[in-house]
Amino acid sequence: MNSMQIQSRLIVSPIKYHRPVWRYALLFQSWSQFESWLITYALACITVFGFLGISGQPIKAVNLVLVAVATGTLVSVALALPVQFTVEAQQSNTINVLENQLQNMHYRELARYDSTIFYQQKLPRFLRWDESAVSIQRDGNQTIITGPQFILTILRSNLVRLHNRP
DSSP states (O other), rough: OOOHHOOEEEEOOOOOOOOOHHHHHTTOSSSSHHHHHHHHHHHHHHHHHHHHHHHOHHHHHHHHHHHHHHHHHHHHHHHTEEEEEEEESSOOHHHHHHHHHHTTTTTEEEEEETEEEEEEEEOOOGGOOGGGGGEEEEETEEEEEEEHHHHHHHHHHHHHHHHHHO
């Protein structure tokens, strides 16, 4: 898809953290996300300690292992923090471009309400968080995209790259 198909005048805002600061300080956006992380953390610890036990390695650095596993699993939580960016364009097919990108990223349309479309990952329920959902809202000449930081960073950079392509 070339830039002429998107729009000759396209303004893409920077990604912004649109919720109150305290929501980001908590890191976890819901109890279900925290519970899911806790189960993942416990399973990761059991796996690491099991591997160390089977391989005959001494488990001297228990604290180090716990911190390393916690840090590794918290990365996925941080990547799911909710962010937002906007696209301003007149007569643009921005929504179609975003929908195609989301489909390529294994998202599926969940619902449409008025001017908002909701997407979720194509994963079994136990493998996905509600916090990983993406919404695309059309408001006049502005499109507001809300979702997890990791996914929106990719969507935004792809959109800018497509628009700036010669």
